[in-house]
Amino acid sequence: MKQKLIEFVINIGTFVHKMAWPFRRWYFPRHPRTRIIMKHAGKILLVRGWLSDGCWSLPGGGLHRNEEAKSAARRELFEELGISTHPEELKVYGEIKVFQDDYKTNYFVFRHSLNVEPEIVRQWHEIADFRWVSKNELINLSLCISTKAILARWSKQG
Numbered sequence: 445m446k447q448k449l450i451e452f453v454i455n456i457g458t459f460v461h462k463m464a465w466p467f468r469r470w471y472f473p474r475h476p477r478t479r480i481i482m483k484h485a486g487k488i489l490l491v492r493g494w495l496s497d498g499c500w501s502l503p504g505g506g507l508h509r510n511e512e513a514k515s516a517a518r519r520e521l522f523e524e525l526g527i528s529t530h531p532e533e534l535k536v537y538g539e540i541k542v543f544q545d546d547y548k549t550n551y552f553v554f555r556h557s558l559n560v561e562p563e564i565v566r567q568w569h570e571i572a573d574f575r576w577v578s579k580n581e582l583i584n585l586s587l588c589i590s591t592k593a594i595l596a597r598w599s600k601q602g
Contacts, residue, residue, distance in 0.1 A: 476550040478517040479504035479594055481537060482527075484558040487576040488595075490585070491524065494572035499588040502595075503527075504551075513552035525574065526565030529556060540597060542590045553594055 479502040482489040490500040505520035507513060514534055521527040537553040566574060577585065582595065 475506050476513065476552060477504060477506050477590075478513055478520060478552050478554065479590065480517050480521060480534065481553065481555040481594070481598060482521075482558065483555065484561050484576065487578050489525075489574060489576055490587075490591070491571050492573045493570055494568070497588070499586045499591070500575075501588040501591045502553075507552075514554065517552070517554050524567055524570045525562075526567070527562050537598070540590075540594055542593050544589045549590065551590055551594065 481502060489503060491503050492498065492500055503521055503524055504517060505524070507516040508519075511519075514531060514536075517534055518529050518531065521529055534554040534556050537555045540551050540553060542549050542551060561576070564574060579599065587595070
């Protein structure tokens with residue numbers, strides 16, 4: 445029952461996202477974004493936002509005005525998933541530019557290796573679902589374009 449409710453919410457969000465997509469370029473200028481590769485026990489954490497195209501993404505989000513990328517990544521982890529991190533725990537992975545639908549978005553990517561699986565407190569107004577997945581499980585998931593690009597680079601570098 446819970447999974448059906450999650451899928452229902454994601455379907456509504458996907459519909460709203462697709463209807464609003466053409467208007468985004470006028471209302472929402474493209475700001476840099478963050479993504480975090482969270483690793484625990486050989487798996488990485490993926491999320492699905494309810495207001496999205498339904499694909500799986502790495503956790504993260506947009507930078508506020510004059511906000512540093514690492515601060516934004518830490519803020520987004522806490523806002524979306526209730527995960528607190530110390531600045532030194534997030535390691536800079538790099539910056540990647542992703543092109544999608546006439547947009548170029550810069551992503552500041554960080555990595556965080558965990559010894560203990562964190563308790564996740566998902567914020568329903570942002571995150572509809574999350575899961576820990578192995579590299580082999582990624583093949584069967586519908587990944588966001590930015591996530592595909594980041595993980596392709598990550599898998600090449602080990």
